[in-house]
Amino acid sequence: MPVRDDQDSLKKTPLHGLHVSLGGKMVPFAGYDMPVQYPAGVLKEHLQTRSAAGLFDVSHMGQLALRPKSGKVEDAARALERLVPQDIVAIAPGRQRYAQFTNEDGGILDDLMVANFGDHLFLVVNAACKDEDEAHLRANLSDDCVIEQLSDRALIALQGPKAESALAKLCAEAPSMTFMDAGPHKVAGLACFVSRSGYTGEDGFEISVPAADAERLAKALLENPNVMPIGLGARDSLRLEAGLCLYGHDIDTATTPVEAALEWSVQKSRRSGGARAGGFPGAEKILAHFDHGASRRRVGLLAQGRAPVREGALLFADAAAGEPIGKVTSGGFGPSLNAPVAMGYVPTALSALDTKIFAEVRGQRLPLTIAAMPFVKNTYKR
Amino acid sequence: MTTTLYTSDHEWLAIDGDVATVGITDYAQSQLGDVVFVELPKIGRTLKKAEAAAVVESVKAASDVYAPVTGEVLETNAELASEPALVNSDAQGKAWFFKIKIADKSELGGLMDEAAYKAHTA
Numbered sequence: 001m002p003v004r005d006d007q008d009s010l011k012k013t014p015l016h017g018l019h020v021s022l023g024g025k026m027v028p029f030a031g032y033d034m035p036v037q038y039p040a041g042v043l044k045e046h047l048q049t050r051s052a053a054g055l056f057d058v059s060h061m062g063q064l065a066l067r068p069k070s071g072k073v074e075d076a077a078r079a080l081e082r083l084v085p086q087d088i089v090a091i092a093p094g095r096q097r098y099a100q101f102t103n104e105d106g107g108i109l110d111d112l113m114v115a116n117f118g119d120h121l122f123l124v125v126n127a128a129c130k131d132e133d134e135a136h137l138r139a140n141l142s143d144d145c146v147i148e149q150l151s152d153r154a155l156i157a158l159q160g161p162k163a164e165s166a167l168a169k170l171c172a173e174a175p176s177m178t179f180m181d182a183g184p185h186k187v188a189g190l191a192c193f194v195s196r197s198g199y200t201g202e203d204g205f206e207i208s209v210p211a212a213d214a215e216r217l218a219k220a221l222l223e224n225p226n227v228m229p230i231g232l233g234a235r236d237s238l239r240l241e242a243g244l245c246l247y248g249h250d251i252d253t254a255t256t257p258v259e260a261a262l263e264w265s266v267q268k269s270r271r272s273g274g275a276r277a278g279g280f281p282g283a284e285k286i287l288a289h290f291d292h293g294a295s296r297r298r299v300g301l302l303a304q305g306r307a308p309v310r311e312g313a314l315l316f317a318d319a320a321a322g323e324p325i326g327k328v329t330s331g332g333f334g335p336s337l338n339a340p341v342a343m344g345y346v347p348t349a350l351s352a353l354d355t356k357i358f359a360e361v362r363g364q365r366l367p368l369t370i371a372a373m374p375f376v377k378n379t380y381k382r
Numbered sequence: 383m384t385t386t387l388y389t390s391d392h393e394w395l396a397i398d399g400d401v402a403t404v405g406i407t408d409y410a411q412s413q414l415g416d417v418v419f420v421e422l423p424k425i426g427r428t429l430k431k432a433e434a435a436a437v438v439e440s441v442k443a444a445s446d447v448y449a450p451v452t453g454e455v456l457e458t459n460a461e462l463a464s465e466p467a468l469v470n471s472d473a474q475g476k477a478w479f480f481k482i483k484i485a486d487k488s489e490l491g492g493l494m495d496e497a498a499y500k501a502h503t504a
Binding site: 036037041042043044046233234236237306307308310332333335340362 | 415416418419421437439440441442443444463466
């Protein structure tokens, strides 16, 4: 059994005490002591989120404000476009968009959400990257923006088909929001930032709340019998079924957005021939991938048997081939599919749907089929 | 008359003559969480003590189950293939993994009785 090491050096989120009181099994994650599951267990927590609602503590993630020195939010948007291949200028007030910080090689430094709050931009970044992201923003955007890490805020995700009705009791505007709406709202009288988004493939919300009020808000949401606390274990199986990338696994500094099958997240205005084509780190390589294709691609993988195919498993073109063609980057068991699910990189020539390949698991070649993602239909409120 | 012994890796063995029925302990299943897949050894395979004999997978992770003694696999529990969750509901009963013919009874000497195992997991 793994030993819990260095408890004292781990950071705690404002909801740490609540997790412990709810029986959360605490594990180190991105420098934080986080609940991997509660007594219900990963399977039940996963299915609860798909059938009713789940509450996730994602306070370990970074929250940043990007305030334009000119006072005009489009100047902050233009500045941020120097670091991401997305059209940030086109994000309307009250809306948010998925983006990636890229490096000079066209790789991905982090993936993030960017919201336009009218007078500034609000960013949510990965826990493990947040300090580097802040330094990267400061190094590149300080002439135009004041960058502030909002470390005094917690972040709570409420996900699932009953998320809307649960949040509506505390925030009357919640039901009128649609997918990727984002802005300041009062929730239970508290000054929150609410977005209709998440990381499960379900309809739901992410709520940024002042740290001092986080436990009160979480408890108010958990009073609803449709809402259960969900740990990082189910968060991972939910996002995997939804086909969503996990930074550091499915995407990293060596994968471009095109290789990662994230073309949908790069708007035409930033591609070749667009109004503001290029102008982000690694543009030459990323635009070449758009224009001429990349040699490999992230794909969904379904197994025929019951054995999960996990991260790191090598992929082969046939049952006897000597040289691997790629690797699984995320894999496990999908409780809603009741079957193993995985994603990984394969040569583009072998990336067509229904292509048969093999994964090596404990010395055996298991047949896999390239499958469309998401594996489970998403239920976003468009 | 069967005797139940335990390994420090959280396997149990119910010993009846020179045959041991092997599974994982209730403590082990509680640590693993929801079991979704079990891979069992082939019948007839000769296992060496401490060799990886079976694999038990939860939603999150795969864990090896080691052969607690050297011997030939006589029988495996086919029910686990269709119902891996049995490992969670009845780890030390219906969810046995395999039966092994004990090659050298002296290997049993290093195993724990129930009281010692309880102390080990306390």
